Amino acid sequence: STLQRNRGAKHTGNMLEEELEIALKVIVVGNGGVGKTSMVQRYCKGIYTKDYKKTIGVDFLERQIEIDGEDIRIMLWDTAGQEEFDAITKAYYRGAQACVLTFSTTDRASFEAIREWKRKVENECSEIPTVLVQNKIDLMDQAVVSFEEAEALAHSLGCRLIRTSVKEDVNVATVFRYLATKCHQMMKQQYSQSAPISQPTISAFSPTFQSKAASNTITLTRPLVK
Numbered sequence: 001s002t003l004q005r006n007r008g009a010k011h012t013g014n015m016l017e018e019e020l021e022i023a024l025k026v027i028v029v030g031n032g033g034v035g036k037t038s039m040v041q042r043y044c045k046g047i048y049t050k051d052y053k054k055t056i057g058v059d060f061l062e063r064q065i066e067i068d069g070e071d072i073r074i075m076l077w078d079t080a081g082q083e084e085f086d087a088i089t090k091a092y093y094r095g096a097q098a099c100v101l102t103f104s105t106t107d108r109a110s111f112e113a114i115r116e117w118k119r120k121v122e123n124e125c126s127e128i129p130t131v132l133v134q135n136k137i138d139l140m141d142q143a144v145v146s147f148e149e150a151e152a153l154a155h156s157l158g159c160r161l162i163r164t165s166v167k168e169d170v171n172v173a174t175v176f177r178y179l180a181t182k183c184h185q186m187m188k189q190q191y192s193q194s195a196p197i198s199q200p201t202i203s204a205f206s207p208t209f210q211s212k213a214a215s216n217t218i219t220l221t222r223p224l225v226k
């Protein structure tokens with residue numbers, strides 16, 4: 001397929017060596033304190049800390065996984081949940097290909113804010129694969145949101161609900177694998193529909209760019225070397 005061809009042609013000897021890979025920009029949004037930073041750190045670094053330090057603006061981490069035999073680099077944008085940073089964070093929504101809407105089991109306001117978060121994302125991005133995450137399920141004894149309510153919200157937003165405990169490392173990887181799989185399927189569809197001559201442009205200056213032919217991001221991981 002075109003997708004595979006774009007992934008990279010490797011030549012040995014004096015020839016140019018280039019390697020392209022699929023990269024996905026995923027944004028993690030939700031109220032302050034729901035566990036966004038913890039989730040991204042858990043997934044990308046395998047660590048968890050009890051301390052809460054609010055995110056100022058946006059943080060960025062990445063992890064590579066394999067979907068369908070294809071390497072996918074997941075770039076996770078951990079955005080600030082505190083409203084004071086809204087103006088900064090929304091600039092980072094642009095170009096996102098998937099979204100994690102996060103609320104906490106023990107924070108009613110974070111659950112009620114989900115529609116508003118979805119609206120903010122939709123203002124900057126068109127419809128992108130989205131998952132609703134109910135975090136801190138290790139604290140079910142202090143729950144202020146019922147399973148039924150969470151499911152009803154997911155249903156009305158038209159997205160899947162995944163319950164996680166970042167603390168106990170429950171279902172965190174499931175969230176990102178699910179989104180990456182969805183995006184990968186969409187890309188494959190777009191590639192098979194687009195004409196074979198439409199090769200995406202590759203920018204060596206910006207870390208990511210939006211291909212016009214298909215809305216996937218392709219990153220040049222290794223510069224051209226002689």
Ligand SMILES: Nc1nc2c(ncn2[C@@H]2O[C@H](COP(=O)(O)OP(=O)(O)OP(=O)(O)O)[C@@H](O)[C@H]2O)c(=O)[nH]1
Nearest residue numbers: 032033034035036037038050055081136165166167
């Ligand atoms: N019990 C429990 N605590 C968690 C879990 N995930 C995160 N926390 C704690 O919740 C607090 C807030 O987590 P953060 O990851 O900093 O929250 P955030 O959503 O990034 O907050 P902002 O940066 O302000 O937007 C921290 O004290 C975490 O240790 C979880 O699954 N269970």
